[in-house]
Amino acid sequence: MIDRAWLKVIGIGEDGLSGLGDEARAALKTATLVFGGERHLALLPAQAGQQRRPWPRPFSLAYGQVLAHRGEPVCVLASGDPMFYGIGSQLAERLPPDELRVLPAPSSMSLAAARMGWPLQQVRVIPAHGRPLARVALYLAQGARLLVLSADGETPTALARLLVERGYGASQLSVFGQLGGPNETRRDGTAANGLGGVSEAGGATPDPVLNLVAVHCQADPGTRPLSRRSALPDSAFEHDGQLTKRDIRALTLARLAPRPGELLWDVGAGCGSIGIEWLRAESSCRAIAIESHAERRGFIERNRERLGVPDLQLVAGRAPDALAGLATPEAIFVGGGLTVEGLVEHCWQALRPGGRLVANAVTLQTESALVAWRERLGGELTRVSVAEAEPLGRFDGWRTARPITLLSVEKPID
Structure with missing residues (x-):
């Protein structure tokens, strides 16, 4: 069988050439051009007639530079496993499978899990x-084991601060540097009490720029864990009263039905509760919150950070005008503005075939609008009334909230 793989993507560790297998060594020996980070290239001995090229800035130029040498024997160096948050997956999208061979080394995640004794x-x-650290908050739970790939030497301190703020200051942290190499480092401690290690000057030991943090989550006394599979308590959100309450939110999300990779428009987002719950339910989902009220946009910004979904996109403006140019959604929630001319029409037209539109009404006028839209679009109307027990003299009685009407409809597939 003829090997058409002109491009070899080689995972390399801190141990350099000595940690590579025979196939990777042979590929490097015959390559006329080797791409890689300056750190990786420095791990290889010089070879006569071979060109070494460090990655360009910005890095996005790298793919074109590699593909410009198509058909030549080229090697690309990457950290550990190139297919795990590495350049290998990006190159695989640009080349037929038979033109590319990936030769992975143990990833830093595998090495850290081995050091910790954790099943990967x-x-x-x-x-x-390159991603917000606030995403860590999405995965905080008692006993959870996390491996955080740091952006730089400041990440461990920022991570410890985040854990303390979220009520997980008792969590055990281990910071690993230069994993797998002769100068591997490790320091341990808790988020609240700091990490062990003292420099020769007497101060705290600085973390290497390239590091990974292992976190064994431990909740502080009184910390209330937040579920990703049921509606959050209302107290989890900062708001001014414009909030889809917990029980109604659960019913609404059940009808929106988050699925991997899908995009939600949260129209008239208020404090962002629906979009935030949508993103918490499925890590690969996307959401856009559209809100015209400046103070409420501030609520959304703070809620998305605190609840671990900083990728929630925020659009300032009033629908339907603010919806122009947004990416096509698979689901739309309309929590306000049902009586605004053209709003529902625009949403329905923008919705992807097979997508879901859910709208909630609390007033007689907006309920009438939902009844009219059901006659035009079909779907289901549900009227919900929720009562909560509260003190009534020496006893307890039921306090009934205003009933909510929900319209849920799926757009036909042509």
């Missing part, structure tokens, strides 16, 4: 390089 399949890996 039970660990959540969270990249914090």
Whole structure:
């Protein structure tokens, strides 16, 4: 069988050439051009007639530079496993499978799990390089094991601060640097009490720029864990009263039915509770919150950070005008503005075939609008009344909230 794989993507560890297998060594020996980070290229001995090229800035130029040498024997160096948050997956999208061979090395995640004695399949890996660290909050739970890929030497301190703020200051942290190499480092401690390690100057030991943090989550006394599979308590959100209450939110989300990779428009988002719950339910989901009220946009910004979904996109403006140019959604929730001319029409037209539209009404006028829209679009109307027990003199009685009408409809597939 003829090997058409002109491009070899080689995972390399801190141990350099000595840690590579025979196939990777042979590929490097015959390559006329080797791409890689300056750190990786420095791990290889010089070879006559071979060109070494560090990655360009911005990195997005790298793919074109590699593909410009298509058909030549080229190697690309990457950290550990190139297919795990690495360049290998990006190159695989740009080349036929038979033109590319990936030769992985143990990833830093595998090495850290081995050092900790953790089964890797039970660990959540969270990249914090090029992504908001606030995403860690989404995975906090008693006993959870996290591996956080740091952006730089400041990440461990920022992570410890986040854990303390979220009520997980008792969590055990281990910071690993240069995993798998001769200068591997490790320091341990808790988020609240700091990490062990003292420099020769007497101060705290600085963390290496390239590091990984293992976190064994431990909730502080009184911390209330937040579920990702049921509606959050109303107290989890900062709001001014414009909030889809917990029981109604659960019913609404059940009808929106988050699925992997789907996009939600949360129209008239208030404090952002629906979009935030949508993102918490499925990590690969996307959501856009549309809100015209400046103070409520502030609520959304703070709620999305605190509840671990900083990727919630926020659009300032009033629908339907603010919806122009937004990506096509698979689900739309209309929590306000049902009587605004053209709003529902625009949402229905923008919705992807097979997508779901859910709208809630609390007033007679908006309920009438939902009845009219059901006659045009079909779907289901549900009227919900929720009562809560509260003190009534020496006894307890039921306080009934205003009934809510929900319209849920699926757009036909042509």
